[in-house]
Amino acid sequence: MTSRRSALARLGGVAGAIGLSGCAQFLESASDSGTDLPPNPHAADLPNRQFAQTEYLPTNAAGNDLQARYRRLLFLNLDVDPSTEAARTVERGMRTIEAAYDWSTEGVFHVLGWGTAYFRRLGKLTEAPISKPQVLSRTDNPDLLEFDAVLVLESDVPSQLTAIENAMFRSRAGGTLNGEPVEHSLGDVFSIAEVRTGFLGEGLPAQHADVEGIPAGALSQDDPTFMGFFSDRQGTQASEDFVTIPDGKFAGGTTLHAAHLTQNLDTWWEGLDDAGRVARMFSPEFDPSDIPNFESNVPFSDAVRDHAREFDVVGHHEKVAQVRRDGKPLILRRDFNTTDGDHAGVHFLSFQQRLQHFRATRRAMNGWYVRDDSPAITDRENNGILNFIDVQSRANFYVPPRDKRAFPLY
Template identity: 55%
Template structure:
């Protein structure tokens, strides 16, 4: 008797539509197959299935793995089919859910430049955005994002995708990415209550802290919505752009400050620890950063970046997370935004250069939010196509 999967696949191919909730496109020549686990067209779409805290804020997946990739095969229909079939194998193996696996294949500035398509996408090669950090400007062909609450799902998926195992969560592995990509780098990390303290022993870091900073940063009102970051039209409609940075975080220096000072540096001089404890789905923003600079000789991180909100709405959807890669405490800052300029504007506002003339105590690092304890070491830019165009976007037709 035919399996449910094979029957659904035949129906989908005959009707020319996908199972409800599934992406309905495919590389040229690759028949549409049914997926037992519905997946959204937007590769970054998670909010409808994520857990939420008692205030209603989404709780992102707790474990992350980023694979930076370069091509070893030229764009072609065959290569596109290989990529698509390999990723569909992951989708057969896991639910699109926190206890399953979220994944996204993004394409970097190197790929678009090498194929004369950089001018047709809303990104460019990364540029230096600070005056004090030694930033390595990186160019990759692609980025594979893997996220799950179950830490073992991440190495299992990577092993399956690159040919080191023949089954994944009970499903056979028939195609891999190893024929198309070579892995240049792997970045790992975690996000969520209790995880930072499991990885480092720093006096002042509370056992239940979700981030190395000690603060929760994923409040609903401080994040752009998935709708807001979607490219509205054109060949990549429904996709978005991504920026990836690595930021080192000097935790001993950070926790040398008392709690009130840490609050002032992270938020603003208007906040107290008691105020932060009462925050729910947003962080109030007075838009008085220059007044605070003149009065207090210092400003907070949040009040600087909030200045670039549009109609009160943030421009970035942050999927950043803690890391101890290379034995260095830090953050892999992954952000999604409709156009890359939204990230640049946010980072430039965070730099606070415009505040140095307001008080002599404010420098490029000192009394300027959290800049005296963080340093950006790497940057790279990507496009995240809609799922139906995730295999060699704009080059295979």
Template identity: 35%
Template sequence: MTQRYAPTRRHFLKAAVAVGGTAGLSACLDFAGEVPVPAGVEDPSTLPRRQHAWNDVLETDEHGNHALPKHHIFLYVNLDVDGEPTDSDRQQVADALSVLDRAYERSPAGLIFSVGYSPSYFQRYGSAPEGVDLPQPRALSDFEQPDFDTQDVHIHLASDRADVVMEADEALFGDRETANGVDAVAFPGTVDSRRTGFIEPGMPAEKQDEVDGIPEGTQVPEASKLFMGFNAGFAGNQASEAFITIDDGPFEGGTTKHVSRLHQRLDRWYGDNDHDSMVKKLFGTHQVGDVEGVGNNVGDHSGVVAEDLEALVEQAREHGAVGHAQKMARANRDEEGNVLTLRRHVESTDDGVASLHFPSLQRGISTFEAVREAMNGADITKETPAIRQRVNNGILRYIFVKRRGNFLVPPRELRALPTPDGEAP
């Protein structure tokens, strides 16, 4: 393919994050120049209890939609210990994480991060975390065959600065002696998988020539934050951070996190559909004509509301398709209309493939699984011949789940190797 976009600063920094290691960090530092990184707090105990509460430091657009940091690293880590961690192991983790709190301001200009623990980690103690809905990951449709992330620990690093996420990563795992001038302490674990992500208007357009799955001649819109050409994360379609917080038991103040990695077949997406067809399949049949461009005109709500099966089947028969968000809305609301999940997905070009890292936060993993079941639309296919398992069924024809993992993100005071009963901070 021919190059359509000249390299830019954000393009260069995204590439450096994907490269990783000392070379990538050096490139980031050279590009960052003399702009200082704001320091963190002297006393990490003053930071908010909820690790997942990022919205207070995120920027918002004119509609109140939160903007995630631009650069992300997802670390999947196995502890370097057998059986139950010791108090010494726990203290080392606490010290390593507190370095990041003291080194970087808790903001996109510095670093935002969270630490989660898998069901497999808790099996070191022979039991599940008390009062938490945290099953092992599993396939969530008949047509997917994902690999499962069962590593002990999931660490999510995010910043507007590529040099910060890379430096924090290296400081955590013994490849750097300091983090923003603070002496580092090595995390007692080994990174099994390191994955990178990004989200910023224009970046998918810049990266489209470098990844498989996007046909030559296709123009991902310059204004889009996502490869599929539309923005997402509208505030009115997201759960509040308070709503997804576990509200009782030893892990009160925490949440659960499902993280999937999906490959995208954008040759099909752009080859099959014009703009209206994309809106119909990504949003819903009622939204055709209401979503302009990448969707900035919809404000803080996509316009998709929960509908029962009868209404969905009627619309599917009329329009010959059913929308992705349209299907999920029925499982992603409670009886009072509250949204149940908070999604913080970002794009990726790991391994040269257009892909998506999809973290979903909710009180319990079964909530996410129910939303995914609704996304499959199996009940709609039984009633509507035009809707098949992957044909005219939202965006299922264009995404393929490669990995799934479930994690408990405990409150801050329990983030260092918690026990199932929450008694060992």
């Protein structure tokens, strides 16, 4: 991967061509992140929304985004007191990552979010747009985790994620990251509490299927997820605009929910036929032959309770579609499969303007309201995909805009 130095050099050439006054005007328009640092030299190259990827992603023939294939989540504990100096270190570390890799799937997408433990440390959790995670179903008892921060890394090149983790947390200052000098590391401020890894896309689930929770030989090289279905149709995702906080002191940011789900798919693959899987993932109104025709959306008939009475089963997607606003979803998912703990699973990441939007979506997924319509439907049985997943943990974070990402509210 080519360093960003060449791109920055080209920017410098453009600045020289337009004159010093133009260069000064550009610098003045960039925020200093409240850290007494010069403006971010990469500001013109990067979206101010840390989670903004849509304009930078490749798409398939139907226009659906193809997200980065490899992911790494670094959950962080703060080892120093919040201070301007600590904020400067964090901002410099993040700028080093930006200098080293392009903002693309071939480079690295990255998000620095701040958790409930951080806002509690400041005594400002009640002011924050996030709160402690909650238990959201009657069948799960997840660990409700609180961290100071999380660094989300995404790339088609897994070695680049390892390189960032090593350079920022496991190596001494003075090294390099893809040719960029590492003079300030995030490890000077944070320690890693937990690392989670995963993948998404055709071929990768089959390559990682030798773990508990997946029957041997169940997956083909065409399967993009452990459950076999492509899940990122544009019409089933909220837009980046919709999940952005529109005003107030947190404007331009968003909230992030991170959950770890384990999957037990023996019955999914060996106890159900194609029609049974389609009914539980989408809706019993569909036949397996319908699925290839779903391009950028899924055309639900909005008849969940009728389906419960007629078919004794309801689908996952038709349930969560009940909380759409003006036909549009409330959350932007960036979930991916994992084999952490040597067990098939999902790291479920969702961005939403308010955590209430995620909670409403999850409660719709619970499907409690259809149990009275069919004795065959319970909290888990015949109730979408609930019989095949268990929620192990939840955590919540605030994702500031890029120019305010170092120690928000401090």
